[in-house]
Amino acid sequence: MHIAIIGAGISGLATAFYLHRQHPDWRLTLYEAEDQAGGTMGTVDVEGFLFEHGGNGFLTSKPDTLDLVKDAGGEDLLMESNDAARIRYIYTDRLHRLPETPPAFLTTPLLSWRGKLRTAAEVFVAPRRDRDDETLKSFGDRRLGAEFTDVFLNAMTAGIYASTPEQISVNAAFPLVVDLERSYGGLFRGMLRKKKKQTGPGGKLMSFTGGVGTFIDHLMTRIPGDHHLGTPVTRVVKEDGGYAVHTAAGATTCDQVVLSTPAHTTARLLRELDSHLAMQIDAIEYSPVAVVGLGYRHLDHPLDGFGLLTTAASRRQVLGVLWDSSVFPDRAPPGCKAMRVMIGGQRNPELALQDKDALVDTALRGVRETMGVSTPPDVTFVKRWDRGIPNYKVGHLAVVDGVFKKLDRHPGLHLNANAYRGIALNDCVRNARELAARIGGG
Numbered sequence: 347m348h349i350a351i352i353g354a355g356i357s358g359l360a361t362a363f364y365l366h367r368q369h370p371d372w373r374l375t376l377y378e379a380e381d382q383a384g385g386t387m388g389t390v391d392v393e394g395f396l397f398e399h400g401g402n403g404f405l406t407s408k409p410d411t412l413d414l415v416k417d418a419g420g421e422d423l424l425m426e427s428n429d430a431a432r433i434r435y436i437y438t439d440r441l442h443r444l445p446e447t448p449p450a451f452l453t454t455p456l457l458s459w460r461g462k463l464r465t466a467a468e469v470f471v472a473p474r475r476d477r478d479d480e481t482l483k484s485f486g487d488r489r490l491g492a493e494f495t496d497v498f499l500n501a502m503t504a505g506i507y508a509s510t511p512e513q514i515s516v517n518a519a520f521p522l523v524v525d526l527e528r529s530y531g532g533l534f535r536g537m538l539r540k541k542k543k544q545t546g547p548g549g550k551l552m553s554f555t556g557g558v559g560t561f562i563d564h565l566m567t568r569i570p571g572d573h574h575l576g577t578p579v580t581r582v583v584k585e586d587g588g589y590a591v592h593t594a595a596g597a598t599t600c601d602q603v604v605l606s607t608p609a610h611t612t613a614r615l616l617r618e619l620d621s622h623l624a625m626q627i628d629a630i631e632y633s634p635v636a637v638v639g640l641g642y643r644h645l646d647h648p649l650d651g652f653g654l655l656t657t658a659a660s661r662r663q664v665l666g667v668l669w670d671s672s673v674f675p676d677r678a679p680p681g682c683k684a685m686r687v688m689i690g691g692q693r694n695p696e697l698a699l700q701d702k703d704a705l706v707d708t709a710l711r712g713v714r715e716t717m718g719v720s721t722p723p724d725v726t727f728v729k730r731w732d733r734g735i736p737n738y739k740v741g742h743l744a745v746v747d748g749v750f751k752k753l754d755r756h757p758g759l760h761l762n763a764n765a766y767r768g769i770a771l772n773d774c775v776r777n778a779r780e781l782a783a784r785i786g787g788g
């Protein structure tokens with residue numbers, strides 16, 4: 347069996363790893379457009395400051411990424427987040443600590459008394475009977491009240507999906523929350539019941555010594571076969587009962603193909619093979635996100651926590667600021683501090699598309715306005731993702747179901763990437779492991 351895996355982000359790499367684990371005798375060929383594997387997962391060293399291109403870690407509340415690390419023999423690379431990571435802030439008109447306990451929620455100035463009472467009244471809100479998709483805004487307003495939605499859900503959606511509650515599908519982006527309503531009649535009821543059932547420890551934020559790029563390099567060493575880096579695939583067509591994968595260097599035939607490329611690329615690669623399928627995949631849009639890293643050799647601010655997220659109503663130009671060196675100390679040299687500013691998303695897409703100098707200016711204005719930091723950074727880093735995060739719009743799951751139904755017509759052709767069923771690393775890895783099991787019959 348010869349399988350081509352196109353796209354060496356975490357989705358493609360984890361699929362290749364689990365395929366090899368089940369069938370060490372199968373031939374795997376990996377194609378990656380960039381010179382470096384990892385996709386949005388990558389780390390850059392700027393004068394001793396380590397900046398992540400994208401995510402800085404994963405949560406252990408779901409087991410998938412941790413299992414992959416262990417399965418690939420990478421435990422020694424793991425790094426636990428500092429306890430400071432528990433402390434998070436929301437910027438509205440100023441910085442407020444995110445309440446972690448019911449008493450802290452009662453006293454937080456983030457909501458009015460009326461807003462707090464409305465949130466507490468969630469226990470009395472009848473569950474919705476139909477299963478139609480809705481926006482997170484509609485779900486949140488219905489169950490928790492508009493004040494809670496516009497502060498907490500707004501900031502959280504910016505932090506996880508670089509999106510807004512008005513635009514994101516609750517069913518696609520927050521399926522566990524929808525399940526609480528469906529299975530237990532409400533969120534608080536469901537959380538209480540689940541807590542009683544919970545036996546293991548809660549989730550912890552984890553990363554890798556030297557940044558997430560270290561694990562990508564390690565994972566690559568655990569995937570034997572031909573690795574074609576710096577080799578963009580141009581199209582995939584049917585040939586000889588299998589598929590032909592075309593690159594600038596020519597075509598290679600294989601029995602099966604896994605496409606782990608972003609949806610717009612996947613659509614382009616499949617246009618000749620199935621134009622209708624390509625059109626459906628192309629309907630999944632992305633929003634731009636920019637990451638600006640700031641490194642300081644001397645900074646007075648304590649950076650006492652994970653960082654901050656802003657609300658749309660605050661009208662700040664940044665989505666949030668991650669205090670990376672407080673969470674994972676090796677992200678800055680001893681005595682130094684590093685943070686990363688997130689800009690753009692669906693809230694302000696045009697801001698993410700500015701040139702590098704303008705992005706640094708926006709980031710500096712952001713840390714001045716939200717944190718009161720006006721010290722100039724000693725080093726900067728900019729990574730612009732023009733199509734950074736897939737938009738899980740209302741109806742996303744129906745689009746994805748349609749895509750996978752059509753895919754059944756092409757045995758041996760597989761899709762696995764963050765565009766379909768989850769964007770977090772844990773989701774990408776789970777989908778990869780499940781796909782490898784389906785292909786490998788394991």
Ligand SMILES: Cc1cc2nc3c(=O)[nH]c(=O)nc-3n(C[C@H](O)[C@H](O)[C@H](O)COP(=O)(O)OP(=O)(O)OC[C@H]3O[C@@H](n4cnc5c(N)ncnc54)[C@H](O)[C@@H]3O)c2cc1C
Nearest residue numbers: 353355356357379385386400401578579763764769770771
């Ligand atoms: C700024 C940012 C912050 C994030 N933070 C977190 C976080 O803290 N925690 C978390 O769990 N998740 C986070 N995520 C989400 C998570 O990192 C991604 O969803 C995940 O890494 C996507 O992996 P993927 O393999 O599906 O896609 P990608 O990483 O996009 O990989 C796709 C690969 O396909 C390659 N490719 C494209 N075209 C071709 C072609 N023609 N031929 C061959 N190869 C091609 C690309 O170069 C790329 O390597 C973040 C994402 C971003 C953008």
